[in-house]
Amino acid sequence: MTDLTKRQFLGAVGSTAVIAALPKSVFAAPLSYDLAPVQVADGIWMIEGRTEYFSAENGGAIVNCALIETEAGIVLVDTGPSRKYGEALLDVARGLNGRGVAGVMITHHHPDHFFGNQVFSDKPIHALPETRALAESQGDGFADNMYRLLGDWMRGTEPAPPNTDVSSSVISIGGRSFETLPLSGHTGADLAILDQKTGLLIAGDLAFLNRAPTTPHADLPTWRAALDVLTEKNASAILPGHGPLDTSGASLAQTRDYLDWLEATLKQAALDGLDMVEIMDEPLPDRFAGMGAMPQEFHRSIAHLYPQIERDSMPLGQ
């Protein structure tokens, strides 16, 4: 105590009190996305999302994004679930190419795919016209739910709909050409992108691999027709919306297999008079049970699809 002056002593006590009074979150690890780009083709990197559902643990980093090098800079495909994620993507892009981001393409209007747009609002953000309309009409509703699910990861995020309509079958940016495939089925508008230099197909959420497909806005016959179109492209590799890079076409086959099984299962359940809770109790086939986000996505799909399937199946009373 002899070496400690009164001022030092009081200072030490004072700072202890200040520390105690500060909110705990100041000392929690800051939320940050650890995005690791992996090269998947000549001048194309992917950020692979976790094959999970949204949670406060994963910050919504459950989606695949692509970064494509052009002479004008990086073209991004999909911008992730939050503003913070968009900022992390921008850092990755700058690390890959000194010119930064030249433009953005958005595959569809689901929040995990376009909520990073804010960061790129001064760039052309290409999407199908219907995607833009859906992002405008449903973006705020998505944001409510994303804030609820992800909490502080969403800080400062506001939905920024795409600003440039995709209206031609080929888009060229910085000397690199992309074939645009205007499809639908997973949502009302799904853009698939075929890189003409490498033959890599960016399928958006028309293709999932080892992660359960999601169906909140799905139309199953249209989705299957879109899978036909993608299969005919014989791409050199496929970047699914969720799950690892697909070099064999397995994502298209698996997505189709799952959608076929899902529809058949729900139709049979309607014939058996089951209610939704009873269907949720049914075991998943082994080939689907191990997919990421199972059985939650199966349960969600029952809620999305069963009421209409059942209605179509039930005869009218006399």
Place this chain on the structure above:
Amino acid sequence: MRITTGLLTAFFATQAYALDAPKVELTDPLDTGMWSYHQINILGNPDKIRFDERVVVKAPVAAEDSFNVPVLVDATALEDVKQMVFLVDYGPIPKILTYWPQKAEPKLSFRFKIDQATPVRAAVQTGDGEWHVGSTVIDAAGGGCSAPAVAYAADDWEEHLGEVRGRVWPEKGRVRMIVDHPMDTGLADGIPVFIIEQLQLADNLSGESLARLELHEPVNEDPAFTLYFGSNGVGNEVQVTGRDNNGNEIDAVLSAAAVQ
């Protein structure tokens, strides 16, 4: 003076008991702070009531669609069930529906509109007058009670009002039905309450009453129910009758599917 204070204390304690506490004070396993209130106001402050694991309430952990939350309540582990009351702790209109199983098993599937994350309760009364309560919790983004019905997006909804779709599975002892109705809660701007209030099921040949339902505002648009009977406990044809609060009648006969 000391005696007066004591008497006053006793008096106020009695008053507080009479105003706030139910006749039977239960320890709510979910500890929501609302259960006692519903016990008094919805169940009528019964003399005999307990939480009972034999009343199983099954529902998804989270409501994917706030307008159509499925619930399955199974009280078949109890004997002599007279009525089943389904309610939520948190919501602008807590009471969902009452079911009198009569000839059916004390088990029902239904859907409802959820307004926020809440416990769902099933209070089941047996012939001895005792209530048995089961619960589960459903997380939700919410808003299901205060949005307009989807039906109004279609021009022809009135033509389908009160139509019943459904089927009977006699060998499985199962009846499933969907009744077309907007089920307006009165909480959406400018749209008054418009709901089905009563549904009855009867054997179409004998006329024997099989089960009865009293619906409230939270039941989903186009209410959907599965009723359960023992194997071969229901005939090939079931008549569904009912009425909504505007006096529209519901009357349809559901049949067993032809053997395939």
